Ligand SMILES: [Fe+2]
């Protein structure tokens with residue numbers, strides 16, 4: 001039973017492709033096929049695959065149907081977390097959120113989102129702890145720090161709860177691969193798992 005992770009599949013079987021890099025960079029050419037082949041080679045029915053956000057360009061569940069069918073057909077148990085481009089994911093709430101923050105300064109907006117995510121993350125840790133779990137792996141869609149910082153509320157929380165690993169995505173395109181922490185820091189192992197960075201080979205997180 002192994003645990004795998006990858007993010008930023010950005011599937012678009014039924015929806016218009018929105019990222020320029022995805023149209024012209026070689027690594028994205030037939031990436032759905034490459035990833036499917038790699039999964040078939042590595043992942044068995046007993047394994048788990050965590051998809052850490054930005055699954056689909058579809059804006060509604062209807063527009064994502066084929067993308068979800070593709071994901072459902074991959075081997076193993078799949079766990080999906082929400083990415084910033086996953087508009088299908090309770091789009092009403094996303095819209096309400098955008099409206100609510102429309103007039104705010106961008107920085108203030110980002111700060112509020114981070115604070116909200118930290119509250120949710122703490123709730124997840126507390127729920128896991130209450131269920132008796134003592135070993136943790138933290139999956140994020142966004143990188144745990146911004147490009148200039150080497151610590152954040154997310155790294156602090158990983159350390160506070162003793163998470164062994166932090167897996168994140170969102171940074172794709174070569175210029176962004178090193179935007180945040182990689183490797184071990186204060187006892188936590190940080191890894192970027194965006195799909196193009198991994199060349200569409202799911203990362204083995206645990207054996
Ligand atoms: Fe993405």
Ligand SMILES: [Fe+2]
Pocket residue numbers: 053054083084085141169170171
């Ligand atoms: Fe993203």
